Amino acid sequence: MPKVGMEPVRRKALVDAAMRVIGDHGSLTVTMSEIAKQAGVSPALAHHYFGSKEQLLIETVRVHLQRLRDSVITALRAAKTPREKLSAVIRVSFQADQFAPETIAAWLAFYAEAQRSEETRRFLVIYARRLRSNLLANLKALCPEEDAERIAEGAAAMIDGLYIRQSLRSAPISIEASIALTEDYINLLLAPLSREAAVQRTET
Amino acid sequence: MPKVGMEPVRRKALVDAAMRVIGDHGSLTVTMSEIAKQAGVSPALAHHYFGSKEQLLIETVRVHLQRLRDSVITALRAAKTPREKLSAVIRVSFQADQFAPETIAAWLAFYAEAQRSEETRRFLVIYARRLRSNLLANLKALCPEEDAERIAEGAAAMIDGLYIRQSLRSAPISIEASIALTEDYINLLLAPLSREAAVQRTET
DNA sequence: TATTTTTGATTGACTGATCAATCAATAAAA
DNA sequence: TTTTATTGATTGATCAGTCAATCAAAAATA
Numbered sequence: 001m002p003k004v005g006m007e008p009v010r011r012k013a014l015v016d017a018a019m020r021v022i023g024d025h026g027s028l029t030v031t032m033s034e035i036a037k038q039a040g041v042s043p044a045l046a047h048h049y050f051g052s053k054e055q056l057l058i059e060t061v062r063v064h065l066q067r068l069r070d071s072v073i074t075a076l077r078a079a080k081t082p083r084e085k086l087s088a089v090i091r092v093s094f095q096a097d098q099f100a101p102e103t104i105a106a107w108l109a110f111y112a113e114a115q116r117s118e119e120t121r122r123f124l125v126i127y128a129r130r131l132r133s134n135l136l137a138n139l140k141a142l143c144p145e146e147d148a149e150r151i152a153e154g155a156a157a158m159i160d161g162l163y164i165r166q167s168l169r170s171a172p173i174s175i176e177a178s179i180a181l182t183e184d185y186i187n188l189l190l191a192p193l194s195r196e197a198a199v200q201r202t203e204t
Numbered sequence: 205m206p207k208v209g210m211e212p213v214r215r216k217a218l219v220d221a222a223m224r225v226i227g228d229h230g231s232l233t234v235t236m237s238e239i240a241k242q243a244g245v246s247p248a249l250a251h252h253y254f255g256s257k258e259q260l261l262i263e264t265v266r267v268h269l270q271r272l273r274d275s276v277i278t279a280l281r282a283a284k285t286p287r288e289k290l291s292a293v294i295r296v297s298f299q300a301d302q303f304a305p306e307t308i309a310a311w312l313a314f315y316a317e318a319q320r321s322e323e324t325r326r327f328l329v330i331y332a333r334r335l336r337s338n339l340l341a342n343l344k345a346l347c348p349e350e351d352a353e354r355i356a357e358g359a360a361a362m363i364d365g366l367y368i369r370q371s372l373r374s375a376p377i378s379i380e381a382s383i384a385l386t387e388d389y390i391n392l393l394l395a396p397l398s399r400e401a402a403v404q405r406t407e408t
Numbered sequence: 409t410a411t412t413t414t415t416g417a418t419t420g421a422c423t424g425a426t427c428a429a430t431c432a433a434t435a436a437a438a
Numbered sequence: 439t440t441t442t443a444t445t446g447a448t449t450g451a452t453c454a455g456t457c458a459a460t461c462a463a464a465a466a467t468a
Contacts, residue, residue, distance in 0.1 A: 006443060026319025031427060042445050047429060105319045111371060112316040115230025115309045125374040154385045161365025170329040181358045188392050210417060246419050251455060
């Protein structure tokens, strides 16, 4: 049924199919055939639009990272205060769709791929920086910059760690518990620093 | 040079070679040829001793997890108090050899593999449980059990998270900084819960 | 001790399967 | 007619896994 303007439709279908197949399979060692089948087209068409398997996979990372970014932006807009914005960033990280086993499996596979593909690595580095900087920007409004950096580093690590540990599916932690742990961390580290009481502390 | 008793020698050489090749390659999509070459034997011999590539990889995970376990046990023995034991567990997690880029890349690859191989997953689950329980046992001596569980969960996540983030090699964190972040986390959560911890609040 | 037999170690050459990538051909819009 | 979408068939490369053959040490035997 060749109709003009199929390209964007097919590209999206293939990228979505790739994510699903990778998530199910839990690995990037998926075939173009599987992806194409899942997208309801022939393997040859996948090559036609993406040129190579690698390009399709890179595009898949790119698109999904972009979507995650959009979620964060939306959530940040809805939050008013810096403290609310911090919570928003955390909440999005543990969003139901992000926390689904197949999604986690897929991201894990991409992390592994990043060791080999410079382009995949670049995208993931951007994600890691963004997470850290979203936390940092709002923490800076609540405590001295020096402390903000430490806390952002720790919180980002905790978020990624909870995520990774989830991938093993042993003693899975609920979304709420994951959010609570991260919030607790920030609250406790912030508590002694946020007040003006800290202000009178000059550098040691 | 056929001499009797080569089997254990070859097995060890192949397992070590596998870890090295996987670490360099940053992925489990390595060939038996590469591994065998690295070990200085023919691919056929690798098959002779391990039966299949999958078995060799599983054995590789097992052996390296065992080594990590031995390090932890040794470190725990050397530590006296529960608080010292906590520090020991953290220290071993970030040991230089564990924190080397190739080692991290290899573990990441195994995590991804665990999504597909039930046996690999089992080993990693054991590791995750052990980390958590080593932390938990010693935390229990320092605070109420309920809190101990929360803190153990958070600390384990932070350790794994720092580890994973290291794999992207963007803004790498030093071993000392990683240890400090984790120690800080535990100290701060412990502070309001234990008299002893409050006493030994010495540094920031 | 000298000779033969057995056994473990090792490999080169091969096979079968899998898969990414290509391409020529077809069908339907424009 | 030209362009775009689409596929079946095919190719070439890569690899895991197999196997029969070799070689040398060890054990058994004379």
